[in-house]
Every structure is written in C-alpha cells, then in structure tokens.
Amino acid sequence: MPLTFDDLLTRARGLTGDGRRAILGITGSPGAGKSTLAGHLVRELNAGGEPWVAHVPMDGFHLADAELDRLGRRDRKGAPDTFDAAGYAALLRRLREEAYGDIVYAPGFERVLEQPIAGAVPVPPTARLVVTEGNYLLLDTGAWARVRSQLDEVWFCELEESERVRRLVARHEEFGKSHEQAVAWVRRSDQRNAELVATTRDRADLVVPASALPRVDADV
Secondary structure (H helix, E strand, O other): OOOOHHHHHHHHHHOOOOOOOEEEEEEOOOOOOHHHHHHHHHHHHHOOOOOOEEEOOHHHHEOOHHHHHHHOOHHHOOOHHHEOHHHHHHHHHHHHHOOOOOOEEEEEEEOOOOEEEEEEEEEOOOOOEEEEEOOOOOOOOHHHHHOHHHOOEEEEEOOOHHHHHHHHHHHHHHOOOOHHHHHHHHHHHHHHHHHHHHOOHHHOOEEEOHHHOOOOOOOO
16 A cells, blocks of 8 residues: 555554654655655644654754855855754754753754754754655765664655655745746756765665655655
C-alpha cells in the first residue's frame, strides 16, 4: 500500500511511546515540502487537546546578513556554511536533555526580512515530540555531523524535480524577487544545495513520496 499522511501521523505518534521527549527530523532538498509536512504534522497531532508537539525549524540558525557579508558568503546564502550548525546541534541536545525543565527558546526565521530572530520559538516542557526540519539534517561533514545523533528518526521528502523548482521560484517571488531574479537564484544557489542534499537520501529512516505530502503552492 502507498504511504499516506495518516501513516506518517501514526509513525510520529509512535516515537513517544516510552513517555520521553522525541525529536523527529524532516529533511529534503529546497522546495521538497519539508515545512509544509512539519506544519501539518504539528497541527494534526496537536488538534483537539493540549499541545504536545512543537515545531523547531533549522532556518533559525541562518547566519545574519551582516555576518555573511563579513565572511563573503551572502551571495550563496542557504549553503551549509551559512548556518550555525554547531548551535543547531547544541539546541537539539538541550531539547533532549532538558525535557522536563523550563521552556527552551529556539530562534525563528523571518522570511520577509530573511533574517533569524532570537528567542522566537518556545518549546514548553509539556512538548513530548519536537519536529525539526531543514536541508542538512543528514549531512555528515563538519558540525552538521553532530545533528543526526540527536534525532530519533529522519524523514526525507521527495518531490518531482520540475515541481520542486516551480515551488522554489514561486516562493522567491512571494518574498520580493522578480521572476528573473528568482530563477537565477534557484539555478545558482538552490540547485547546488539541492544536489548536495540529494546525496544524503540513503541515510534517512523513511523516504516520504509526494503522494503522502500535503498539497501546497510553494514550500521550502
């Protein structure tokens, strides 16, 4: 039987069967549906009761533009070395170790500004499942190699290439780029990152096909 979204809900619920806090990672190339899948999982799992699932995107660990300018990396924002990978791994470890303590605050990402926002995502001690998503959860180089050991499972979103690119272009246009600028950015930067992320597919615990993903117009 083909994998369905209901199957994903059941699998996610099962990660917390022993009562401890679990962390589910969702990865895939830019535009593959990670954020939409994570958002739908969190909403459906939290529906009808006290919220027990939190969403902590990796994007909050983007380096600020001022730092990217200093490093000379702003023209390829979104590449692995334009994130604070060590900080992200440390946050995941803290979420696991401080599961019954105080609220843990994670950074968010403001898409209109295209900047990280400190302390924007509260994770209360009542959260038994944390869903985190981003491109590089399965990357095994540098500080990214510390991420996988903090995750109970990692799911890889897979989407047909032309649709993935269409979504990316639409997203860049939504946040201010002209069509020509959006296409150029996707070809120059996003595609290079997508090819790198694709090499990590075989390390995932589950490959999520497009048929199991919620339908959207644009996603990351």
